Amino acid sequence: MSKYSQPDFWTLKARKEGYPARSVYKLKEIDEKFGVFKRFRGKALDLGAAPGSWSLYTLRRMGAEGSLAAIDLSPLSRRYDKGLFDGENFRFLQGDMTSADIREAALALGPFNIVLCDAAPPTTGNNSIDAIRSLALSETALEYAEAALAQGGAFVVKVFQGGDSASLLKRIRGLFSQGKSFKPQACRKESFETYYIGLGKNGDPANCQRRKI
Numbered sequence: 055m056s057k058y059s060q061p062d063f064w065t066l067k068a069r070k071e072g073y074p075a076r077s078v079y080k081l082k083e084i085d086e087k088f089g090v091f092k093r094f095r096g097k098a099l100d101l102g103a104a105p106g107s108w109s110l111y112t113l114r115r116m117g118a119e120g121s122l123a124a125i126d127l128s129p130l131s132r133r134y135d136k137g138l139f140d141g142e143n144f145r146f147l148q149g150d151m152t153s154a155d156i157r158e159a160a161l162a163l164g165p166f167n168i169v170l171c172d173a174a175p176p177t178t179g180n181n182s183i184d185a186i187r188s189l190a191l192s193e194t195a196l197e198y199a200e201a202a203l204a205q206g207g208a209f210v211v212k213v214f215q216g217g218d219s220a221s222l223l224k225r226i227r228g229l230f231s232q233g234k235s236f237k238p239q240a241c242r243k244e245s246f247e248t249y250y251i252g253l254g255k256n257g258d259p260a261n262c263q264r265r266k267i
């Protein structure tokens with residue numbers, strides 16, 4: 055039996071508040087601390103979106119003011135969305151965020167004002183291998199941000215600590231006016247995950263759609 059088979063405080067809270075996964079409270083905490091969605095108008099991109107808590111949080115948070123594109127290998131849960139995933143301001147691309155066709159389809163929906171990535175590889179139990187695989191996804195997410203995030207935009211990405219995650223934070227600090235590392239309370243205590251947050255993307259928004267990732 056999995057050690058996570060018993061729903062914990064955050065999982066029960068998520069179900070009660072209409073979210074398929076406890077991960078929503080990590081984004082909520084990040085949003086409350088860093089103001090990621092403050093004065094948000096525009097488009098957001100959610101990488102590694104299933105079962106859909108971050109997408110639901112984003113859609114509820116931005117209301118009719120914005121639109122969201124989401125990508126995952128797996129389908130989204132339809133249990134809690136109350137039709138939000140059928141809305142005209144939402145587009146789901148099922149596939150691999152590292153593949154050329156998914157990148158191309160996502161870029162066509164940009165430029166974005168927020169890029170979120172909570173993608174995680176299937177864990178092996180070997181922390182080094184998991185950290186390397188996770189870092190590859192986080193780096194891909196940063197490439198989406200480099201290519202498709204508008205000037206002033208915000209970026210949130212999950213990383214498994216270990217490996218060379220410090221170099222990713224350095225790249226984020228080079229691309230954004232602020233780059234932060236933050237572990238929300240809703241992360242499991244034993245988890246190696248943390249989040250990097252980039253605020254205020256530098257650069258020319260007119261060019262971002264044309265750049266290749």
Ligand SMILES: C[S@@+](CC[C@H](N)C(=O)[O-])C[C@H]1O[C@@H](n2cnc3c(N)ncnc32)[C@H](O)[C@@H]1O
Nearest residue numbers: 102104105106107108126127150151172173174
């Ligand atoms: C922790 S879950 C994301 C939870 C989500 N933020 C939520 O709140 O519901 C990680 C997700 O990353 C996805 N993922 C992993 N590798 C991926 C890839 N190469 N392309 C797209 N999605 C991927 C997995 O399918 C999984 O659904």
